[in-house]
Amino acid sequence: MKELDIGTFVAVLQEMMGPLLWVILVAAALATLGFVYVLVRDRGLVARRLVWSEALGVIGGVGGVLLMHEITHSDFADIGGPIDWVVVAAIFVLGAVGTVVGAYTVLGLFFRRAA
Amino acid sequence: MAKIPAFTRRAAVLAAAAAAMAPPQPQAAVATRARIVIAGAGAAGLAAAARLAQRLDGAEITMLDRRQAHFYQPGFTLVAAGLKDPAYTVGRTADYVPRGVRWVEERAAEIDPGAKTVTTDAGRRVPYDFLVLATGLSLDFDAIEGMDTARIGQDGLGSVYAGPAQAEATWRAMSAFADRGGIGLFGRPSTEMKCAGAPLKYTFITDDILRRRGNRGKAELIYNAPQRALFSVPIVAERVRMLYQDRGVAVNYGHDLSAIDLGRKVATFRTAEGPKEFRYDFINVVPPMRAPDVVRDSPLRWQTGAWAREGWAEVDRHSLRHVRFPEIFAVGDIAGVPKGKTAASVKWQVPVMVDHLVATIEGRQSAARYDGYTSCPLITRIGRAMLVEFDYQDNLVPSFPGVIAPLEELWITWIMKEVALKPTYLAMIQGRA
Numbered sequence: 001m002k003e004l005d006i007g008t009f010v011a012v013l014q015e016m017m018g019p020l021l022w023v024i025l026v027a028a029a030l031a032t033l034g035f036v037y038v039l040v041r042d043r044g045l046v047a048r049r050l051v052w053s054e055a056l057g058v059i060g061g062v063g064g065v066l067l068m069h070e071i072t073h074s075d076f077a078d079i080g081g082p083i084d085w086v087v088v089a090a091i092f093v094l095g096a097v098g099t100v101v102g103a104y105t106v107l108g109l110f111f112r113r114a115a
Numbered sequence: 116m117a118k119i120p121a122f123t124r125r126a127a128v129l130a131a132a133a134a135a136m137a138p139p140q141p142q143a144a145v146a147t148r149a150r151i152v153i154a155g156a157g158a159a160g161l162a163a164a165a166r167l168a169q170r171l172d173g174a175e176i177t178m179l180d181r182r183q184a185h186f187y188q189p190g191f192t193l194v195a196a197g198l199k200d201p202a203y204t205v206g207r208t209a210d211y212v213p214r215g216v217r218w219v220e221e222r223a224a225e226i227d228p229g230a231k232t233v234t235t236d237a238g239r240r241v242p243y244d245f246l247v248l249a250t251g252l253s254l255d256f257d258a259i260e261g262m263d264t265a266r267i268g269q270d271g272l273g274s275v276y277a278g279p280a281q282a283e284a285t286w287r288a289m290s291a292f293a294d295r296g297g298i299g300l301f302g303r304p305s306t307e308m309k310c311a312g313a314p315l316k317y318t319f320i321t322d323d324i325l326r327r328r329g330n331r332g333k334a335e336l337i338y339n340a341p342q343r344a345l346f347s348v349p350i351v352a353e354r355v356r357m358l359y360q361d362r363g364v365a366v367n368y369g370h371d372l373s374a375i376d377l378g379r380k381v382a383t384f385r386t387a388e389g390p391k392e393f394r395y396d397f398i399n400v401v402p403p404m405r406a407p408d409v410v411r412d413s414p415l416r417w418q419t420g421a422w423a424r425e426g427w428a429e430v431d432r433h434s435l436r437h438v439r440f441p442e443i444f445a446v447g448d449i450a451g452v453p454k455g456k457t458a459a460s461v462k463w464q465v466p467v468m469v470d471h472l473v474a475t476i477e478g479r480q481s482a483a484r485y486d487g488y489t490s491c492p493l494i495t496r497i498g499r500a501m502l503v504e505f506d507y508q509d510n511l512v513p514s515f516p517g518v519i520a521p522l523e524e525l526w527i528t529w530i531m532k533e534v535a536l537k538p539t540y541l542a543m544i545q546g547r548a
């Protein structure tokens with residue numbers, strides 16, 4: 001791991017996740033497109049809907065962190081140095097942002113009246 | 116509303132990342148009719164085959180290996196820790212042979228560097244223009260009097276190195292020990308060895324399992340090293356010494372396992388004061404290691420010193436080219452270079468070796484240079500490890516300086532070992548990492 005280039009990174013992710021990698025990337029792309037569509041359509045963010053999706057985002061963030069512990073043989077007591085906390089925070093943020101974008105899009109597309 | 120610009124910025128970053136992810140323009144392949152023979156289809160052999168197939172057009176590449184199963188050996192440690200099934204470490208060589216490479220399921224039995232031919236155990240003569248040695252190494256269990264690999268898993272006998280099934284049998288023996296306590300014996304051989312961190316890791320893991328079961332107080336752990344230090348890199352050796360002191364692992368230097376009485380559970384060590392016996396309830400036997408006979412009995416091995424006895428291929432440490440036969444290279448465990456016999460070294464050796472070989476075909480000089488980089492995620496308990504990376508000069512060469520501290524017990528390093536190492540290894544043997 002002397003130098004990390006993007007090709008290596010993609011190859012490793014492919015080996016790690018197999019077809020799941022593409023499913024996740026397609027889902028992320030669809031959610032992003034849907035999000036942009038809803039934004040343009042509504043000419044901005046709808047506050048009520050954003051609050052709901054942010055609430056779900058917290059759950060998504062926690063879910064991301066729990067998933068990481070689920071798929072590995074380690075637990076919270078193993079968190080050692082500062083970088084470990086940064087990684088936990090990054091996983092939380094990733095899960096949260098993904099959930100916010102996804103939830104906002106779903107709410108905007110299918111539950112426009114309710115939220 | 117303030118979120119929108121942030122979002123657009125994110126999108127721009129993503130778009131830039133996507134553009135950067137586009138596959139790099141392939142280098143124009145070098146046209147050649149060269150006959151290249153690769154002896155061994157393990158980590159180094161497969162990675163070399165993949166890279167050579169990428170760089171060359173029309174070369175006749177033949178890979179020799181009788182074994183059909185491919186072993187992901189770094190996984191043996193996780194199997195012996197009870198965390199993975201043996202199947203986690205076993206693949207099929209056939210799935211990784213690159214297109215355009217011929218795999219002959221025979222062992223290289225004899226190399227004649229004068230006539231430039233390899234003869235297989237089936238009597239086939241394979242002529243070459245270039246030869247890549249990638250035979251890995253031999254575990255010399257016979258050098259330990261009384262050792263019987265068939266009994267691994269019984270009577271407290273373990274050996275993580277011996278293979279996937281033996282790694283699991285070792286887990287059973289160690290787990291039984293962790294339930295009862297007693298004396299646990301660990302150590303390493305006096306020869307060069309692959310992954311010098313592995314015997315250290317397994318001692319840490321045993322300590323951890325004992326603690327998890329509440330039986331650490333009932334056990335005594337002893338680490339016997341033939342050398343004067345726990346690791347060849349002084350700063351790492353010192354760190355492990357401190358951790359062993361903290362965990363209560365007793366260390367004896369200058370102790371070399373010479374014999375074992377499996378019935379009486381007694382191991383005998385060569386020491387400066389003569390043979391010394393240690394009773395054990397569990398032992399992890401790490402045998403002496405040496406070059407496979409095909410290299411050891413050939414003119415390709417080192418001519419003097421311990422490396423001549425052990426039989427490693429005498430190659431230049433920076434180019435991996437043989438010092439007497441320029442059309443021969445050695446990569447992986449068989450290479451007679453200091454330090455790394457690890458999959459991590461393979462990852463950095465192979466592109467250098469391939470560039471030198473291709474340069475020779477093209478009639479140019481290669482500037483590629485291997486500086487001995489190797490790495491070892493040194494597990495210090497289940498859930499934590501230290502990422503130790505170093506080079507020929509015992510320098511620490513951290514990949515993420517200031518971010519992942521090399522001598523710190525970290526969770527992220529454990530995550531790398533458990534989640535990312537095997538995918539990286541598999542990408543490597545396919546020439547993609």
Ligand SMILES: Cc1cc2nc3c(=O)[nH]c(=O)nc-3n(C[C@H](O)[C@H](O)[C@H](O)COP(=O)(O)OP(=O)(O)OC[C@H]3O[C@@H](n4cnc5c(N)ncnc54)[C@H](O)[C@@H]3O)c2cc1C
Nearest residue numbers: 155157158159188189223250251310447448456457458459
């Ligand atoms: C318990 C354990 C833990 C490890 N942990 C790590 C780790 O954490 N990190 C790390 O980087 N590395 C680790 N390693 C080391 C790593 O697995 C090896 O360094 C790596 O596999 C070396 O690759 P190689 O191709 O040289 O040898 P191998 O992968 O062993 O392959 C050698 C191949 O050559 C074949 N062969 C042998 N003789 C002949 C012949 N005469 N003709 C033809 N073929 C022949 C064999 O059948 C085999 O397929 C570990 C190893 C072990 C055993």
